[in-house]
Amino acid sequence: NSKVIQTPRYLVKGQGQKAKMRCIPEKGHPVVFWYQQNKNNEFKFLINFQNQEVLQQIDMTEKRFSAECPSNSPCSLEIQSSEAGDSALYLCASSLTGGWDTQYFGPGTRLLVL
Amino acid sequence: AQSVTQPDARVTVSEGASLQLRCKYSYSGTPYLFWYVQYPRQGLQLLLKYYSGDPVVQGVNGFEAEFSKSNSSFHLRKASVHWSDSAVYFCVLSVSNNRIFFGDGTQLVVKP
Structure with a gap:
């Protein structure tokens, strides 16, 4: 079973507000990925790291994320x-x-923007 | 271009029946293939993976999958499903350069 920890599990924000979520990778795993899964089960790759360095990121991540x-x-x-x-x-x-x-x-952070 | 297709959005089976969830991939290189399961309000859990060798790979909870290069497929099977297997199942293709591609998922409903 995965030991990736994500907090918070749920996040509710108003439009224009900042939303921050955290992830603790499995011990000894230097590569970390972030994905966005929408309600249609479509996954979008956002960004990945190796140790502290960004390996790849999409345009969306470069602007507001x-x-x-x-x-x-x-x-x-x-x-x-x-x-x-x-x-x-x-x-x-x-x-x-x-x-x-x-x-x-990890279990994910579910973000709702009102 | 790389892609994964799960042609069945939803599969309904009776408890105790056998199961096959279909997955087709598109990739010109050597594919690394995974099946993950997602239970409600949870993340993805790894069921099994295929890198090379025996085309039939065993996973957790009695699941297995068979890789076919000629058919570009990686179908998931289980001999006898349990109600607790109800979940969404994702077929995932991993290629070089740290990128993975997800299928759209198959919702499995197990009827009592």
Whole structure:
């Protein structure tokens, strides 16, 4: 079973507010991924890290989303100004080596933007 | 382009019956394939994975999957389903460069 921890489990924000969620990857996993899962079960890759360095990120992440994985602290994903369309389940996953390696998922943070 | 197709959005079976959930992938290289299950209000849990070797891979809770390169498929099977297997099942393709591709999921409903 995955040992990825995500907090909070639920987050409710008004439009324009900041929304911040955190992820603690499995111990020893240097690669961390963030995904957005919408109500239609569509997954969107947002960003990934290896240790503290960003490996890849999509345009959406570059504009309103910010993320970091500081050393000895949880990783975080923050939406600077939430929009209704950001309402989704945000999943964090970690893996040992990235690439083709298995990704282990946390329970997710469900964001509702009113 | 890489993609994963799960042609059945919803599958309903009776408890104790056998199950097959279909998955087709599109990728010109060597695919690394996974099945994950998502229970309500939870994240994705790994059921099984295929990297190479024996095309039939065993997973948790009696699930198995068979890889077919000629059919570009990775179907999930279980001999006898239980009501607790009701969930959404995702077929996932992993390629190089840290990217994975999700199918749209198959909602499994197990009737008592």
